[in-house]
Amino acid sequence: MxxxxxxxxxxxxxxxxxxxxxxxxxxxxxxxxxxxxxxxxxxxxxxxxxxxxxxxxxxxxxxxxxxxxxxxxxxxxxxxxxxxxxxxxxxxxxxxxxxxxxxxxxxxxxxxxxxxxxxxxxxxxxxxxxxxxxxxxxxxxxxxIIFEEQIEAPEAVPSIPSTTIVPVEKRAPSAMVRFDARLNRQLRMAIEASSDEAGWANLARVGALISKQYPDFDPRTYGYQKLGELIIATGLFDIDYRRPGEGKAIVVYARDKRRKYARSPENGDSSSTHTPSRQRSYGPAE
The missing domain is CATH 3.40.50.1010 (5'-nuclease)
Structure with missing residues (x-):
């Protein structure tokens, strides 16, 4: 290779x-x-x-x-x-x-x-x-890119596994992220633009698109190391973890909860070629 x-x-x-x-x-x-x-x-x-x-x-x-x-x-x-x-x-x-x-x-x-x-x-x-x-x-x-690591981990929120500790004082509460109109607009537009017919968008493509549209966009601004963690914290999207094949890395997809579908991957959408390994729907953290 x-x-x-x-x-x-x-x-x-x-x-x-x-x-x-x-x-x-x-x-x-x-x-x-x-x-x-x-x-x-x-x-x-x-x-x-x-x-x-x-x-x-x-x-x-x-x-x-x-x-x-x-x-x-x-x-x-x-x-x-x-x-x-x-x-x-x-x-x-x-x-x-x-x-x-x-x-x-x-x-x-x-x-x-x-x-x-x-x-x-x-x-x-x-x-x-x-x-x-x-x-x-x-x-x-x-x-x-500059922060002090803390021994105490932040309050748990559903997230993609990460080995990096996010400082407590930098992590924005889910409620704050949920009502950040500019952030939510950016995420929704990027996910919609990157989505397939069923509304699911690969987060890698979403991240690439957001970076092109907004050069200063960074999940760390809101206290999250990964885009997936930030998207989950908003509570605005359904999350689907898919494994393309045996031994391959899990790929994360997101879909706007506002979208209504007559047919979707989880109920047999013929336009989708994948089988969801795990789908979750998160709301704002209490």
Whole structure:
């Protein structure tokens, strides 16, 4: 079997707009999408404002790029980072870029990289302007990748098995998720668009569609590690766990409870080719 293609990423960090405490979690998140062949952090390292970064530069093997501030009030760091990004783009050595900043000045850069057929992952704070967020293929907020693990597990809710503990303080109560109109609209539209004739949607396809429509969508925003856990917590969808074949992984499907069917998989819909291994219908947690 051929090896999976190695995804080459360039990680460019605007150190003026990112705290050093995010470095470890940031690179761990980047590793989910590919291998970081270039890791650079830009700023004026002669000053004291970036001294907190120095330990992280060594620990995480990040190359510091010095950029003096030519004029007070003007950010020369952004320009240096943009020029370097374009130089790297023209080498044709990379499959994607990770732009770490909360600055809207990188909006056009993200769009330009995508025009060349490369993927762009953005990382930043909640204050990041929407144009930059939308210009990225996927945008990850810092507070979704940095959290303190707690020994005490959260109150149990029906979920897809996970080995990751979600902090109690970050998990939104089911009632809050249930009445989040924007979230529910996003989920319902994505599930409807991905569904088959019987209304069932593969959650892998749902997740891919939501990410394309809303680059900053992340279940961790609501305290859930997986999309399936978040969907269950809303109480708005029927959940079906299917095993395609012996020894194969279970595939999770969801269907909007508002949909009414004369025929469905569980009562013999001839349009469906699967046999549900387990179907559940969850309402909001008490």
């Amino acid at each position: 051929p090896d999976k293609k190695l995804v080459r990423l360039a990680v460019l960090i605007d150190a003026d707009n990112a705290q050093p405490s995010v470095a470890g979690a940031l690179l761990a998140e980047v590793a989910k999408y590919g291998t970081s062949f270039v890791k650079r952090a830009y700023g004026d390292w002669t000053g004291t404002s970036l001294k907190g970064w120095k330990d992280q530069l060594l620990t995480q093997s990040i190359q510091p790029i010095q950029q003096f501030a030519y004029t007070q009030g003007k950010n020369a760091t952004d320009s240096a980072m943009i020029i370097d990004a374009m130089d790297l783009l023209y080498t044709n050595r990379f499959d994607g870029f990770c732009l770490v900043s909360s600055d809207s000045d990188f909006t056009r850069l993200a769009a330009r990289i995508r025009e060349s057929g490369l993927v762009v992952y953005g990382f930043g704070e909640r204050k990041t302007p929407k144009p930059f967020v939308s210009a990225c293929d996927k945008f990850i907020y810092f507070d979704n």
